Amino acid sequence: MKDLLTTTSSIIVILFCCCVLFLGDDADQHLSEPDSEMITARNHKKFLKARHPLAKTTLFRRVQSVRLKDGVLMFVTADQNGLKEHFFIIRDKNVILVKKDAGDMPPDSIKFDADGHGGIQVTIPNTFELDPLQDLLSCRN
Known part of the structure; x- marks a missing residue:
């Protein structure tokens, strides 16, 4: 039991x-x-207001020169190994070119802000002699 x-x-x-x-x-x-x-x-x-998970910011420092030709942003950076060329196609993309005073970033840099939705804002300081409007209007179609 x-x-x-x-x-x-x-x-x-x-x-x-x-x-x-x-x-x-x-x-x-x-x-x-x-x-x-x-x-x-x-x-x-x-x-x-929340940042998109795919949004990111890239800052290129020690930029030596910047050119815009035929819808391609070309710039040269200096590093330990020497000079390095960068090419960024802005044609047929959602790109906003901003040329302003370098208040929040170093004067010898270029900043790429991707919003995560397919748009990119490229900030170029006034220290570089670049006229985005003139260069974009002179692009060949």
Whole structure:
């Protein structure tokens, strides 16, 4: 009789533990649903201000010269191994060329800001003699 009582109580304890484990998994799923809240009228501004996961900024330092010819931005940088040429095709892409004072970046650098949605903003400081409007208008189609 004692063995039967011990076996029965052990089975009840095991079943209770299994129920707690299965109910614990369901509780975790229900708790995570408010965290993955859909975009609504009250939180869309926060979503729009957040940086896209594919957005990135690239800064080329020690730029020696910059040219824009036939829809290709060409610039030369200096590194330990010497001079290195870079070519960036701006034709048929969503590229914004910005020529401004180098207040937030070194004067001998070029900054590429990708927004993650296919658009790129290229910032060129005024220290380089480049007229983007004239160079773009002189492109051959």
